[in-house]
Amino acid sequence: MTEAIIVIVAILIIVAVLLALRAGRERKLESRRTEAQELRETAQTHDQRAEREQAEADRQAARARKAQAEAEEKAAIARSEAVAAQERSQAADREGGLAREHHERAREIDPDADVAREDAGMDEAEPADRGSADVRDRGSADVRDRGSADVRDPGSADVRGPGSPDVRRPERPR
Numbered sequence: 254m255t256e257a258i259i260v261i262v263a264i265l266i267i268v269a270v271l272l273a274l275r276a277g278r279e280r281k282l283e284s285r286r287t288e289a290q291e292l293r294e295t296a297q298t299h300d301q302r303a304e305r306e307q308a309e310a311d312r313q314a315a316r317a318r319k320a321q322a323e324a325e326e327k328a329a330i331a332r333s334e335a336v337a338a339q340e341r342s343q344a345a346d347r348e349g350g351l352a353r354e355h356h357e358r359a360r361e362i363d364p365d366a367d368v369a370r371e372d373a374g375m376d377e378a379e380p381a382d383r384g385s386a387d388v389r390d391r392g393s394a395d396v397r398d399r400g401s402a403d404v405r406d407p408g409s410a411d412v413r414g415p416g417s418p419d420v421r422r423p424e425r426p427r
Contacts, residue, residue: 360366
């Protein structure tokens with residue numbers, strides 16, 4: 254009987270050890286499950302943060318592209334304006350040249366040019382003012398080119414339109 258009790262006690266000890274091992278393994282598995290769940294939650298948090306950061310980066314990149322497109326558009330407009338200003342400047346230069354040619358031609362063919370000079374108190378011995386002077390058109394304000402100083406024609410004098418009391422012109426070569 255003692256042998257039977259020893260066998261029963263041994264079986265009970267083996268069962269207890271097996272149950273203890275199984276409980277330990279279950280605790281370990283549960284601990285690993287809990288850790289895995291925590292890691293999944295942390296990963297999800299990082300995924301959400303990454304998505305938010307990516308969305309913000311995309312919005313910032315879109316703003317940068319928009320700003321760059323606006324800057325390029327403004328630069329294109331500025332280039333266009335510069336080209337237009339250059340074309341207008343060239344047109345103004347051409348018109349100024351034509352005006353000088355017409356003034357010169359008018360002085361050459363005007364039969365009253367000598368009479369006007371004599372009426373103004375000028376004679377052959379007194380040369381016309383060879384310095385630069387204002388160019389006026391029919392008593393209007395100074396002719397200006399884009400905010401620059403008075404438009405001057407080297408060698409010309411103050412030329413006023415019809416009805417002006419003082420008409421001075423450069424002396425014509427004889």
